[in-house]
Amino acid sequence: MSGRRNRGNLGLILLGSQLLNVGVNRIPPVTLALIAAQAAIFMDVFPKYFPSASAVCMSSYIVWYHKRWERLFLSALFHADDMHLYFNMSSLIWKGIFLEKKFKSVYFAYLISVFTALTSVVYIGLNILLENALEDHSYGMQCAVGFSGVLFALKVLVTHYTPPGRHLALGFIPVPSRWIYWVELILIQLVTPNASFTGHLAGILVGLFYIKGPLKPLMDSIISPEMVNNYRNHNTGYRSGNSHSSNYSYTDRGGYSRSTPSAPPPEYGFRQEYTGGLSEDEQYRRAQQESLREQTNQRLYPDLDELRRHRMRHYN
Template sequence: VSGEMDDREWKNAPEIVQFLRYPATSVVIGICTLIWIYIYRNGIDYAHVGSSYRHVVIEHQYWRALTASLSHISIIHLGFNMFSSWQLREMEKAIGIAEYFRLTFIFLLVSICMQQSLHAILARTRFGERTQNTIGVGYSCVVFAWMTFASLKTSSSSLNLVFFKVPYSLSPFFSLILTQMIIPNVDFVGHLAGILAGYVEGWGFLTWLTGYW
């Protein structure tokens, strides 16, 4: 008798047991959840952990880029992002734990750069004052980057997004619209930045940096 569970046994196992099969995804979900609990129990306002163009670019508070990406104020926002991360868990199995963490780090950095670049462009328009002071929080940028990357790499036909199954190729844009509809004051620019980060990595524009990270 084999000491390891086969694919069918894993799929039939309780959800909590399946976390053992996707340790990297589970670690990300665990970290974001623990941070949310800390923020909630201590009554920390999103302005203290969030990022904005003014905070990061003008005032050089670079640490906010990290705290904002891992923090959630709303339980709905946390739940949506963690559910989406879990739905993308097969990417971890396909590429391995180390590569999953490496790409997550890349998506985090690139989405931040994309986000601030988009805000820099908008800052020169009539929306300048608003875009400079818009504060964003959440793991959404990385989720959208992973979703986009997966849409380019996976052979699956559809992705399960809460109440809907959508074509993988359209899933990033469908999620972008869905998130705008169900979560108030969501950062559209941040989510778009995540999609762009996914395409940048998925299309191989960062291949030349592989030896450096």
């Protein structure tokens, strides 16, 4: 391992513990593959393509003026240190569980690819704009790595697709859900001044382009969640009546605890994958409940084809 990684591997240990606590079998395949790939890159499994941060980092000077377009993707998958990797991948676990189950794996992989490219492009554009507007060449030289920009884009989607309420910014400051990503944008910059403000802002803008702008219709004209579901149903004989996903509602316990976001009543069919505003321990307990509910549903709603086969064997 390189000297950069030899400074400490606490983040890798924490990430492994997080994966075991959540349960690897609960993490959808694309999310799990993204985590595994970025951990492998950090551990120098692909030194030819990711030799160092300076070799893959993204700046407007390198990408735009020197045409190093591959860095639009490579920079997002590389992390500067083990804790940078841990915090980003821990965030990806919960966002991926929610969004990949909602959109299904094919569309989620498509979403991640588009968001990664667009977040990098918007980052380059913002830095060029600020460099020219402020006549400050430091913006052109800022060289960023990490998946944080994409995670901010995903956070916009998670917030959009979950009930309104209050979330805890950085785990302790209650704010209305519609402001959560803007507040965290500022707080992260105050806590970690070296973080890329324009990189995080680029992610928020891409997320907003998707939920409020033209990005979703453009993407769905190529691949849409409905197309993915129709293809899956056609090839697997999937029947909606056999779905094992459980519905439930939250109760507001008052104050600004981690479960304060309001939720629709049970008849709205709010899915248990919602995790916004909960601590990781609470999310883990919800995951255990979901697993138990799925097992119960499987017993209550057996596969009809399997019952028919058993009956035919009995009478034959």
